[in-house]
Amino acid sequence: MQTAASPRVRPRLGTDDWILRGTMLAVAALLFVGILLPLYALLSKSFQGPDGSFVGLANYANYFSNPALVYSIQNSVTVTTVATVITLVLAFFYAYGLTRTCIPCKSLFKGIALVPILMPSLLPAISLVYFFGNQGIAKELLFGHSIYGPIGIVMGEAYYVFPHVMTILLIAMSMSDARLYEAATSLGASRTRIFFTVTLPGIRYGLVSAFFVAFTLIITDFGVPKVIGGQYNVLATDVYKQVVGRHDFEMGAVVSMVLLVPAVIAFFADRIVQRRQTAALTARSVPYQPQPSRGRDLFYLIYCSLIGAMILAVLAMAAYASLVRLWPYNLSFTTYHYQFDLRDGGGWAAYRNSIEMASWTALFGTVIIFVGAYLVEKAKGFREGRAVLQFLAMVPMAVPGLVLGLAYVFFFNSPANPLNFLYHTMTILVICTVTHFYTVAHLTGVTALKQMDPEFEAVSASLKVPVYKTFWRVTVPVCVPAILDVSMYLFVNAMTTVSAVVFLYSPDTALASVAVLNMDDAGEIASAAAMGMMIVLTSAGVRLLHAILTRGIARRTQAWRKR
Amino acid sequence: MANDTAKQAEGKRAYLEIRDVVKKFGEFTALKDISLDIFEGEFVCFLGPSGCGKTTLLRAIAGLDIQTSGRIVQAGRDISALPPSERDFGIVFQSYALFPNLTVRRNVAYGLENRRRPKAEVEARVKELLALVGLPDQGDKYPAQLSGGQQQRVALARALATSPGLLLLDEPLSALDAKVRMHLRHEVRQLQNKLGVTTIMVTHDQEEALTMADRIVVMNHGVIEQVGTPEEIYGHPASPFVADFVGTMNFIEAVAAGEGRIRLDGVELTARGAEGIAAGTPVTLCVRPEDVVARGVSGSTPNSFDAEVQELEFLGSFFRAYLRAAGVRGTEISADFSVNLVRDLGIREGMTARLALPTERILVFAGRAGAARAA
Numbered sequence: 001m002q003t004a005a006s007p008r009v010r011p012r013l014g015t016d017d018w019i020l021r022g023t024m025l026a027v028a029a030l031l032f033v034g035i036l037l038p039l040y041a042l043l044s045k046s047f048q049g050p051d052g053s054f055v056g057l058a059n060y061a062n063y064f065s066n067p068a069l070v071y072s073i074q075n076s077v078t079v080t081t082v083a084t085v086i087t088l089v090l091a092f093f094y095a096y097g098l099t100r101t102c103i104p105c106k107s108l109f110k111g112i113a114l115v116p117i118l119m120p121s122l123l124p125a126i127s128l129v130y131f132f133g134n135q136g137i138a139k140e141l142l143f144g145h146s147i148y149g150p151i152g153i154v155m156g157e158a159y160y161v162f163p164h165v166m167t168i169l170l171i172a173m174s175m176s177d178a179r180l181y182e183a184a185t186s187l188g189a190s191r192t193r194i195f196f197t198v199t200l201p202g203i204r205y206g207l208v209s210a211f212f213v214a215f216t217l218i219i220t221d222f223g224v225p226k227v228i229g230g231q232y233n234v235l236a237t238d239v240y241k242q243v244v245g246r247h248d249f250e251m252g253a254v255v256s257m258v259l260l261v262p263a264v265i266a267f268f269a270d271r272i273v274q275r276r277q278t279a280a281l282t283a284r285s286v287p288y289q290p291q292p293s294r295g296r297d298l299f300y301l302i303y304c305s306l307i308g309a310m311i312l313a314v315l316a317m318a319a320y321a322s323l324v325r326l327w328p329y330n331l332s333f334t335t336y337h338y339q340f341d342l343r344d345g346g347g348w349a350a351y352r353n354s355i356e357m358a359s360w361t362a363l364f365g366t367v368i369i370f371v372g373a374y375l376v377e378k379a380k381g382f383r384e385g386r387a388v389l390q391f392l393a394m395v396p397m398a399v400p401g402l403v404l405g406l407a408y409v410f411f412f413n414s415p416a417n418p419l420n421f422l423y424h425t426m427t428i429l430v431i432c433t434v435t436h437f438y439t440v441a442h443l444t445g446v447t448a449l450k451q452m453d454p455e456f457e458a459v460s461a462s463l464k465v466p467v468y469k470t471f472w473r474v475t476v477p478v479c480v481p482a483i484l485d486v487s488m489y490l491f492v493n494a495m496t497t498v499s500a501v502v503f504l505y506s507p508d509t510a511l512a513s514v515a516v517l518n519m520d521d522a523g524e525i526a527s528a529a530a531m532g533m534m535i536v537l538t539s540a541g542v543r544l545l546h547a548i549l550t551r552g553i554a555r556r557t558q559a560w561r562k563r
Numbered sequence: 564m565a566n567d568t569a570k571q572a573e574g575k576r577a578y579l580e581i582r583d584v585v586k587k588f589g590e591f592t593a594l595k596d597i598s599l600d601i602f603e604g605e606f607v608c609f610l611g612p613s614g615c616g617k618t619t620l621l622r623a624i625a626g627l628d629i630q631t632s633g634r635i636v637q638a639g640r641d642i643s644a645l646p647p648s649e650r651d652f653g654i655v656f657q658s659y660a661l662f663p664n665l666t667v668r669r670n671v672a673y674g675l676e677n678r679r680r681p682k683a684e685v686e687a688r689v690k691e692l693l694a695l696v697g698l699p700d701q702g703d704k705y706p707a708q709l710s711g712g713q714q715q716r717v718a719l720a721r722a723l724a725t726s727p728g729l730l731l732l733d734e735p736l737s738a739l740d741a742k743v744r745m746h747l748r749h750e751v752r753q754l755q756n757k758l759g760v761t762t763i764m765v766t767h768d769q770e771e772a773l774t775m776a777d778r779i780v781v782m783n784h785g786v787i788e789q790v791g792t793p794e795e796i797y798g799h800p801a802s803p804f805v806a807d808f809v810g811t812m813n814f815i816e817a818v819a820a821g822e823g824r825i826r827l828d829g830v831e832l833t834a835r836g837a838e839g840i841a842a843g844t845p846v847t848l849c850v851r852p853e854d855v856v857a858r859g860v861s862g863s864t865p866n867s868f869d870a871e872v873q874e875l876e877f878l879g880s881f882f883r884a885y886l887r888a889a890g891v892r893g894t895e896i897s898a899d900f901s902v903n904l905v906r907d908l909g910i911r912e913g914m915t916a917r918l919a920l921p922t923e924r925i926l927v928f929a930g931r932a933g934a935a936r937a938a
């Protein structure tokens with residue numbers, strides 16, 4: 001045997017390798033500009049004085065010596081914790097009813113639970129004002145307490161995050177193994193014992209994950225406290241007030257950094273938990289099939305109907321309020337509030353802008369994100385590049401929309417930035433929104449790509465077919481359902497988002513969701529509700545279109561998808 | 564076939580030369596200085612347990628995971644550093660890797676369409692290939708509508724479509740059930756004979772390697788243990804590992820007695836291969852169960868001894884007998900007896916039989932082989 005080390009083989013890069021690396025570099029550069037540089041601009045802003053000089057921790061010292069601002073941290077944590085726990089409990093039993101009982105109309109209940117996704121978080125808050133506000137129809141239920149403040153925030157946030165929490169728990173519960181229940185029953189365990197020893201441990205990762213997702217969404221949400229928070233200050237509204245109200249950008253940057261902390265903690269905690277969960281899953285689990293049980297099924301039917309009715313009631317109230325002439329004095333129907341051009345906030349142009357922005361976001365976002373996911377998952381070799389891209393793709397998840405929006409202001413509005421020309425354009429809104437929702441879409445793409453045979457690329461290389469041809473002829477057609485999911489996700493979120501774009505729109509690029517905010521601010525609540533309803537209808541329409549397309553494609557490709 | 568190969572080995576230059584190939588994954592060395600020649604038209608099997616490096620070597624040859632150091636030359640061209648797309652091979656994977664959204668016809672045509680050949684020519688070639696693999700009228704189906712065996716044939720047709728100089732098969736039959744596997748073994752081999760394409764197949768199934776290969780390369784822990792024809796590998800394993808991994812083998816601890824003799828449990832045996840070993844050295848004696856002789860053995864037969872039949876296991880076409888030598892240490896040995904033999908000699912559990920180990924059938928390895936054996 002030779003011991004002398006022979007020279008290392010330096011693999012020669014083929015055309016495919018250059019194409020993959022070039023594309024990877026392009027996507028990484030986009031993300032670098034889209035997320036890392038703005039975050040850096042934000043970070044440095046928090047260490048600068050109004051004149052741009054470095055002031056060290058002076059801004060932070062100012063912040064923490066201002067009791068009003070520090071009090072917001074406590075407020076934020078309090079309402080977020082309460083709202084998270086309430087949502088977890090409500091969603092837990094809802095998901096339990098859908099997976100572990102024999103209630104009818106399960107898919108209907110599932111659909112209803114997803115309704116809040118279609119609205120900007122401003123809308124449920126507006127609707128709550130109609131229920132419990134000073135002229136609300138059910139304000140007696142609050143026994144003299146005001147809806148403007150922590151009560152309203154908790155209710156609004158619970159509504160806003162319910163679909164997210166419910167979906168996570170639903171997936172966790174539908175994954176548990178029937179054999180464990182059979183074993184527990186045959187060992188003579190009581191129902192309560194089974195619940196605590198089998199059911200709960202089985203979904204504990206789902207619960208933890210749902211907790212963190214809800215906590216992050218709520219503490220960074222801006223729509224609900226903006227509409228219904230009253231004098232009760234939270235971190236998200238502080239950022240807005242510092243920047244839009246007081247033009248104190250440095251303080252806005254500091255509050256943003258503070259807001260980033262819980263989001264980042266939640267992000268890492270969730271990553272750790274998810275990694276554990278994959279390790280805990282077994283491949284040969286048998287899905288649990290619930291057996292009918294009269295009392296239990298009736299209880300859950302009533303429970304789910306009640307929750308479902310409340311979800312629909314909030315939507316219905318918004319619709320109703322947008323259609324009556326003058327709440328609560330003149331309840332005759334009118335489309336007056338839909339004449340947006342008569343009001344401030346951008347008018348119908350704002351709605352058209354939103355459609356345009358959401359379309360561009362869905363189009364470019366889907367292409368960039370899916371190509372990025374492909375590179376992370378399938379590009380052979382160049383491990384470092386893939387790791388960097390994967391990291392960049394995960395960062396947006398940890399950055400709240402408000403923080404991202406403000407970071408964009410600092411980065412793109414700087415006169416020294418050659419990209420300054422993008423500021424106040426439709427382009428920057430699209431870039432910001434794609435970045436904002438990048439991670440979830442990326443993970444959807446990666447999951448779909450993981451299910452493809454890892455050797456497709458090897459086979460096509462052996463047949464001397466360029467990588468882009470196989471991508472186009474095989475990868476894309478096979479992943480069409482996931483691609484549609486991603487584009488729908490991006491479109492709906494682009495329609496409903498307020499937080500990031502609220503700092504970035506210009507008079508020419510006002511958006512529907514921002515118009516809801518501004519009309520509500522101006523006291524035009526009915527019009528705000530009307531614009532909110534336009535967003536809901538549009539999102540619902542897109543979801544419907546998505547469902548039809550998905551079904552059509554499923555039928556057309558049945559021949560090769562079914563085993 | 565084996566003779567042809569031997570002839571080729573004498574004169575011709577190898578079609579594929581593998582020289583000092585090392586592959587490291589971080590700290591782990593998956594291939595340790597592999598050198599190997601493969602000749603034109605040969606069917607070679609890389610055989611070994613999982614993790615032995617056989618797939619790593621195949622992927623290095625394909626350029627899918629290029630070796631850390633070492634040279635690979637195909638048909639006189641140094642391909643060591645080339646990307647897969649610039650090498651000349653067709654490949655079939657265990658998972659088939661058929662494109663699910665394309666029909667069988669489009670799958671087979673996939674590599675042809677890219678070469679700007681006239682459409683009619685492509686269609687004709689596809690038709691020819693589908694006929695070749697026995698699926699002449701399945702062209703319009705999708706892969707998911709075919710059975711596993713049929714899918715593997717399509718994968719084979721696709722790999723052969725561009726007439727590559729080298730066919731690489733990565734455990735192509737492992738995902739199939741036993742009957743289909745047996746059938747496809749035969750077909751793949753026939754196809755290879757007909758086309759004469761140099762073929763390398765990776766497998767962990769020794770039976771597959773023995774029935775299909777012109778030459779077998781037995782690998783373990785990133786090194787080549789032995790290269791030889793199936794007969795050589797089975798009949799003259801070069802190491803205890805090969806002896807154990809291929810077929811069934813008795814491993815018996817004994818001591819060399821000098822002059823080609825071995826002392827085993829109070830009996831002295833002659834064995835070829837024991838000549839060079841000094842008396843008193845511990846050795847391991849290997850003999851296959853089917854080589855243990857019971858018919859016509861008497862007290863005077865050389866290399867014979869008494870053994871008690873401890874257990875008789877019926878395995879359909881033969882019995883496996885678990886025997887214990889009558890000596891002091893009671894060495895255990897298993898033997899395969901035909902049904903006839905058991906009937907004729909009246910062999911039953913508990914009886915003592917006279918056994919012989921033919922001199923030319925005994926293999927001797929110096930030292931205790933325990934650690935070197937296959938798991």
